[in-house]
Amino acid sequence: MxxxxxxxxxxxxxxxxxxxxxxxxxxxxxxxxxxxxxxxxxxxxxxxxxxxxxxxxxxxxxxxxxxxxxTVSEAEVRRSMVDELVDRVFAGDPTALVGHLLAEHRVEPEELDHVRQIIEDASDREEEAT
Amino acid sequence: MxxxxxxxxxxxxxxxxxxxxxxxxxxxxxxxxxxxxxxxxxxxxxxxxxxxxxxxxxxxxxxxxxxxxxTVSEAEVRRSMVDELVDRVFAGDPTALVGHLLAEHRVEPEELDHVRQIIEDASDREEEAT
DNA sequence: CCAAATCAACTACCAAGGTAATACTACCTC
DNA sequence: GAGGTAGTATTACCTTGGTAGTTGATTTGG
Missing domain, CATH: 1.10.10.10 (Winged helix-like DNA-binding domain superfamily/Winged helix DNA-binding domain)
Incomplete structure (x- = not known):
């Protein structure tokens, strides 16, 4: 698949x-x-x-x-290209890539909170939809 | 460079x-x-x-x-390969990749906290070293 | 109606990653 | 010293991405 x-x-x-x-x-x-x-x-x-x-x-x-x-969506391409990188470079561990991003790319903790908030909201909406 | x-x-x-x-x-x-x-x-x-x-x-x-x-370190390779992906797929915005990882790869929030803790500790040590 | 413009098709290269057989060379063993 | 062995060098091929000239068909403007 x-x-x-x-x-x-x-x-x-x-x-x-x-x-x-x-x-x-x-x-x-x-x-x-x-x-x-x-x-x-x-x-x-x-x-x-x-x-x-x-x-x-x-x-x-x-x-x-x-x-x-x-015939393929941007999300699909993103997903498979990120998967490939994670597999090749971070031994299949996405968390390691997050760590790398925070450490090397200076992603601000506030940004991170923001991002996490978005994700959590999305999860909430998902649960509601059940 | x-x-x-x-x-x-x-x-x-x-x-x-x-x-x-x-x-x-x-x-x-x-x-x-x-x-x-x-x-x-x-x-x-x-x-x-x-x-x-x-x-x-x-x-x-x-x-x-x-x-x-x-003659190149794993960190260097990681960095340039992640940079390339971020440029190609996320228009140069590392935060967008973090968002993708959280959304698509089910990185647990606890994991995230853990990672962030590591980063913050590292920053602290860096400041101390000044 | 013919010439110019428009398109897609075909053909041709180059570079890099990957895969491997074959050739060459030096060494070690009997 | 002959032959096997280990190890590098050479050569070759395939695929994919990238780049583009040339060709052939069609349509349209004068």
Whole structure:
């Protein structure tokens, strides 16, 4: 089940565009990434085709254009990429990654409280919904 | 400065052996990884050579054997790999990754308190040292 | 109706990670 | 000294991500 959907940097950038807009043509994706990446339009088109083969996006035809949209959610990708990192680098222990983040990345304790609060609220709502 | 030292899965497994033991020959690394990976000895040897080219390990000669040892620490690798994930997947916001971990990976709040305690203690010691 | 623009498809490279057989070399043993 | 053994070097192949030129079909503007 756990599909381990890993994306490269460009693939991820493309997915971000698709997630934000719901769907887009190759030209639109290219336009969106042009500023910071300056890639050839064909590069985007090729990557889109590869990504479709890989199964992370699909397209429908509109006239002579392909309109692509994601088949995996941002949450799924996050999850599998974080899982992979946790397995590879922290021996499967997510708490160790949290520790690392607090120690190395200077995540403020107040921020942490805030985050925890959000989680707890969410859990509460979940229980209520039972 | 920030070298962005990314390691593949096998490379990471090899590094773990080297970090644990301080140094090891190709045969020793192979022996250590044999059980769970079952790779050919030459595969390990080839990978070690590639990793040395890449600069993450180095070797000294002892008789006709090469004894490899890490040139980068586990902490450095962790840091750059986590940085990369945070940049790619969480738009550079480490707190977002913490949130994800708490929400998706069911990190227990008690665990969190524990982790935070460790961090705070460390900060205290740091201040004392001033 | 023809030329220019628009798209997708095809083809081609490069780098890096991974995997391994084969070749070479030096040493050790009989 | 011959042969096996241990160990490194060479070579080779596959996959995936990334990058892009060229080609071919289609559509549309003049």
């Amino acid at each position: 756990t599909d381990r959907t890993t994306l490269g940097d460009l693939q991820h950038a493309i997915m971000r565009v698709l997630w934000r807009r719901g769907e887009a043509t190759a030209a639109e994706v290219h336009a969106a990434l042009e500023p910071e990446r300056g890639l050839a339009p064909t590069t985007i088109a090729t990557m889109l085709r590869k990504m479709e083969t890989k199964g992370v996006i699909e397209h429908r035809v509109e006239g002579r254009q392909f309109i692509y949209r994601p | 920030t070298d962005r030292t990314t390691l593949g899965d096998l490379q990471h497994a090899i590094m773990r052996v080297l970090w644990r033991r301080g140094e090891a020959t190709a045969a020793e690394v192979h022996a250590a990884l044999e059980p769970e990976r079952g790779l050919a000895p030459t595969t390990i040897a080839t990978m070690l050579r590639k990793m040395e080219t890449k600069g993450v390990i180095e070797h000294r000669v002892e008789g006709r054997q090469f004894i490899y040892r890490p």
